[in-house]
Amino acid sequence: MLAPRFVARQLFVGVRRWNHTPAIPALSPVTEQDVAHFAKFLAPTSIFSTLGPNPIPISELSPYNNDWMGKYHGKATTVVKPKTTEEVSKIVKHCCERRIGIVPQGGNTGLVGGSVPIGNELILNLGSMSKVRSFDPVSGILVADAGCILQSLTDYVAPHNHIMPLDLGAKGSCQIGGNVATNAGGLRLLRYGSLHGSVLGLEVVLPDGTILDQLTTLRKDNTGYDLKQLFIGAEGTLGVITGVSLLTPPSPQASNNVILALPSFDNVLPLYKTVKQQLSEILSAFEFIDRTAYDLAVKHGQGRGLHDDEIEGAECFVLVETSGGRREHDEQKLNDLLENLLTSDEPLINTGVLSQNPAQFSSLWALREGVTEAVSKEGKAYKYDISVPLSTFKDVVDLTREHLKSKGLLHEKGVKHVIGYGHVGDGNLHLNVVADAYTLEIQNALEPFIYELVASHKGSVSAEHGIGAMKTHALHYSKSGVSIEWMKKLKQLFDPHGIMNPGKVLEMP
Amino acid sequence: MLAPRFVARQLFVGVRRWNHTPAIPALSPVTEQDVAHFAKFLAPTSIFSTLGPNPIPISELSPYNNDWMGKYHGKATTVVKPKTTEEVSKIVKHCCERRIGIVPQGGNTGLVGGSVPIGNELILNLGSMSKVRSFDPVSGILVADAGCILQSLTDYVAPHNHIMPLDLGAKGSCQIGGNVATNAGGLRLLRYGSLHGSVLGLEVVLPDGTILDQLTTLRKDNTGYDLKQLFIGAEGTLGVITGVSLLTPPSPQASNNVILALPSFDNVLPLYKTVKQQLSEILSAFEFIDRTAYDLAVKHGQGRGLHDDEIEGAECFVLVETSGGRREHDEQKLNDLLENLLTSDEPLINTGVLSQNPAQFSSLWALREGVTEAVSKEGKAYKYDISVPLSTFKDVVDLTREHLKSKGLLHEKGVKHVIGYGHVGDGNLHLNVVADAYTLEIQNALEPFIYELVASHKGSVSAEHGIGAMKTHALHYSKSGVSIEWMKKLKQLFDPHGIMNPGKVLEMP
Structure with missing residues (x-):
């Protein structure tokens, strides 16, 4: 039995990689000349590259090229860590002219491969933009650089008896810009609502390098279209968020x-x-x-x-x-x-x-x-982060279990457990299938079965994790053809050359 | 003294009208043939027109052509009141082909002339779409036709111990679709946040007649760009909202x-x-x-x-x-x-x-x-609905008073009072200048003085009332050139023929 399973797993890995790393479109790689150009306006400590006058080994770029789960692997030669919005603007402007792909990167704590390159795009890491710009202890309105770590901001507002409106497991590493770009949910959503309500303003560098300043600190402002909303949850595909203004609630006692x-x-x-x-x-x-x-x-x-x-x-x-x-x-x-x-x-x-x-x-x-930890100790987990009506939570878990049983996969050497847990208050179910090993057979039994089940309940195939590189092929289970068509039109309008986080959210054209 | 003042007032009225009723662009008027076309798929009771086989006197269209303040006056010959989203789609598709301007109209309770025609556009009144589509008493999620009156929805959810997340003075007439289209604020914003957070989904008929179905009932859904946000506060210039899904909070005890x-x-x-x-x-x-x-x-x-x-x-x-x-x-x-x-x-x-x-x-x-009522009993009021930092509320009132005094306008026969009141919690100040009469001199002393004062505090010239037809010329005081340019690009993308609520939010090209 060992040999066939081994083959099946190899195949499986191959299929996954093929699915998840489509070829990069006609974008330019970063060259020595590009690095030399960046060196004209960036500090030497803001450029990490295997190219140019001060090359570093590719291994030093590993924390930027690979996601924390070790699942997604980019091939960037160059990482830039600008310190100001103007620097971000200059980098993006140059990349636009040169048709170089850009991956905006925060804490790189995402779960869907949205924050690492698919190929050799430039990584634009926001980690060196980490200043609090202002905080008003009366209104609780905080304005911060995109690279501020969530925990640092929590600590910053705590002495003023305020808390951040979101809390995540990754709070020690994730950055507020990344939180906004991925519309992070987390543990406080039931009480404080989504970032579409808490974020009051954004500063965004658009794909041509233009700075869109909507960094208002107003709770109410009905003067035209609320452009900033488009960037909340766009996962860096429409522009680079460089600054965030948001409302922090008073601390509970x-x-x-x-x-x-x-x-x-x-x-x-x-x-x-x-x-x-x-x-x-x-x-x-x-x-x-x-x-x-x-x-x-x-x-x-x-x-x-x-x-x-x-x-x-x-x-x-x-x-x-x-x-x-x-x-x-x-x-x-x-x-x-x-x-x-x-x-x-x-x-x-x-x-x-x-x-x-x-x-x-x-x-x-x-x-x-x-x-989560118990599941990882028990076996290999197929994880689905879905939204379905509260009343169907148990049905979804039971139907998945029965489906696996009908395929003869529910046994000690196959799927051991099908479990459900999650945020009832938010309609968000974490459906985990715990198996002895990752196999193509189980994978094929689960997908598109689960996505179709979610679609039949008009649910979401990604409640809070986003689409990233992982689920672009599954977008249509939760969004109509018209919706996807309009997403593509917006992408085309903002980023006609397709340089901004290519291959994320929408499949490459 | 009487004659000169009379002249000044006449001039003033003239200037205001010129400012507020720019010429309609190259759009087609509604003809008898158009009315005949609508009659093919609309019930006779859904068409009100001075044209066609069953003409009515223009006076019967008065409640649709004029706003409730009697300040804005349209010249529409035809009002349609579709009963379904499909009917709305057919109307819009026809208007798109014929280049007929459309004014989506809810309860017509707005304060900035956004819901009446500037010229002879077709009025698409949502009042006959007034069904609750679903309500889940467990999650509190309500799905309703755009034409449901806010008070009716309040009454609908009350027996289930839920309340609407917004409350307005106009609740007996305003419609939920209009509330969403204007991003209405109101009395509960401090507690329940803005509609960008409460609205979970929208159904929108786009300017070419396509139905964009984003009427999800999910609290969490991170699958691509959050398109619906664009229509919240767009005042009907990007499409017609026909259905709304929103989260209603439990009633306080x-x-x-x-x-x-x-x-x-x-x-x-x-x-x-x-x-x-x-x-x-x-x-x-x-x-x-x-x-x-x-x-x-x-x-x-x-x-x-x-x-x-x-x-x-x-x-x-x-x-x-x-x-x-x-x-x-x-x-x-x-x-x-x-x-x-x-x-x-x-x-x-x-x-x-x-x-x-x-x-x-x-x-x-x-x-x-x-x-509000006291002010109207005391004299003629120049009303400004602005957002400024809380700490500047008094300064803004005092500076306005001093400015009027320096112009020699602060006396019993000129400006009698300058008062401030409003929502401290939301940073929203209602600045009212109460005068003996409306005069051009006072008007010119107030504008652009107040708008510039607001801009100097990075405030909003329209905190909750919107832009409508009234403030298109003042948009630049609160939004940067880049922001306005991108609003125009979005308008062009969604509505290339400029048929949807022309002359509102953005000045006509």
Whole structure:
């Protein structure tokens, strides 16, 4: 059995690479002359190149050419790290004239290969633009360079009792410009909404080098088309975001959480409704974990599990978090909710455990956040980040499992688990298929099956991760032909030479 | 003195009309043949025309041709009121082929002449598309025809304990499609954010008749460019919004308010900071009224005033509203805030009055909302709806007053009052200049003075009212040349024949 599987995996890898690294279109490579040109206006410490008077070994470009998962590999010879918007403008202008492809790069923490080159494009890394330009502690409006790291900004506004409107696992590395370019969601979306609402202004270098200054600090401005919205989620394909103005909310004074064990998935939606009603404005997370995901998390030592008798008969779990302005009020609301739930004639939950201190609070979160790590310890995961109607979460997981079973793939040496977890509040389901190994057979059983399933529910094949290089071929499952046609028209209008992050979001023409 | 003033007023009216009604470009008028064509697919009750087999007198088109202020007057011969998106598509396709200008019209409640024709364009009124398409009481996601009246939608979601994310004075007439097309702000923006965040999807008929279906009900969908954002605030110049999907928040269980009298404007910002901190997530409004505005409201019987000794020495007033999930918690927070404010060593306020019942609650709001009516009773008002940094609110009012004084215009027979009030939380100042009469001299003293003042603070010349036909000439005070150039490029891309709401937002080419 070993030889055939080995062959199948080789084939599989080959197919994936062919799918994901289409040939670069008629763009020019960076030459020594280009590097010499950049040296006229960039500091020597802003240019990293295997070409020109101070060549470095290609290995030193590895952190820029490869994504953090080790899945996508670019072949750039040159990385520039400008310090000002004017420098970005000059770089882009030159690349436009010379038809050199540009990959705008932030913290390079994306999951879909959007921030590394497909071929030998120039990497324009924003990491050296990392100044806070202004912060108004009264309005909470922050203006920052695109290269500011999310955690640094969180630390910057904290003494003023403000928080960033988004929070991600990658916060220690990801940059605010990249967050905006990818319309990052994360853990605070339920409470503070999307970046389309929080971002007040942007400064963008357009593909011809023009600086589009829409870096307003106004909450309300109805003077013409809201151009900045186009760049939020465009993944650097329409221009390079160099500055961001955004609204930061006041810090909550208290956070609490509780884990609830449910006898049936059917109770999730009534429970969500009840919780929203009773916790109202202090509800900040409502996370779903199915039984298989929970068991895996506990098995691999993620967070604190409930007692055996507490989880007996539980089909799934929900983690509820509150964040509010006064601890005693929040605790009272949460205690009352639990009491109502447990004393109801037809209880929606079997049991509920309220965290009593910061360690328990973290431990409950670790159960939910640890699913990712547990999955990677258990086997090889096929991960799908999808949006579907809340009511179909379980169906999508069950149908996928049945489909794999019908193909004879559900066994100890094939697919071991099909699990679902995610943000109920946002309609965002993480569907993970955990297998013994990556094989072409499983891959072909899953795609386009899952994409078609998502499309049948009018869902999204990428709820928060974006399209990048990975899903350009799957865009049509979530967007109509007319929508894609108009995306192409906008791309053509802003970037007629196709130099800006080529091959990302839209397939190359 | 009477004759010269009369002449000046006539001139003034003439100049305004010339400014605001530029010649229509090379578009075709609606003919009998066009009406006959519409009759092939529209019900007889969907066509109102002075032309064709069933002509009606032009006076019957008056409610469509004229705005509610009686300030803008169109000359349309024909109004169509389609019942379906397909009908809208057919109408637009025909107009595109025939180069007939189209004015998409909702409730016609705008303040800048955006919803009535400049010349004899066809009026496409959405009022007959007024069905709720779906509502999910769990997620709170509502999908509705563009012609649904805001109040009807409020009533529709109320039994499910949800509210609309926006609230306006015009809610009894304005339509959700118009709200979205104008990016309406209103009273709930501080709490629920802008429509760029609340709107999840749109269905739009593009200027060539194509239906762009982005009517998703997903909270998270990162699959390509967020095209729908372009139509939010485009005032119908890029396409006709026919359907809207939006997120409705759970209803608050309790609302309270308090009016605070401040010894000095300098205290407004520290007070805002304190209030935000202490009321946190239940703060739903923070409205500013300067002393002159307050006195006018009281003089003209708007709402309940404070006692004379309570307002002695007060330079301005602030109305604070809370909306939260539990009455006793909210009241406790508000009481504690008041106690802290009044017992502080250096009190930010002179006095504060908390409403004790629904009647008092309404009465306090009436003070703030009644300023508009008080102003209209006091004289003729030049109204400016601007966004400027919070810290400059008073300066902008004072500088305008001084400027008018320096021109010798501040006297009983000229400008009587210069007042400021508005949404501190949103940075939105309503600057009103109340005069004995509209005169060219005052007009010329105010413009471009105020627009330049706004521009010097990087503010917005239209915070929430939009550009419409009224402010196309002033767009450049708030948007850079590059921004305006890109708006024009987008207009050209979507509407190459310039048929869609011509002369609005952008001046005609």
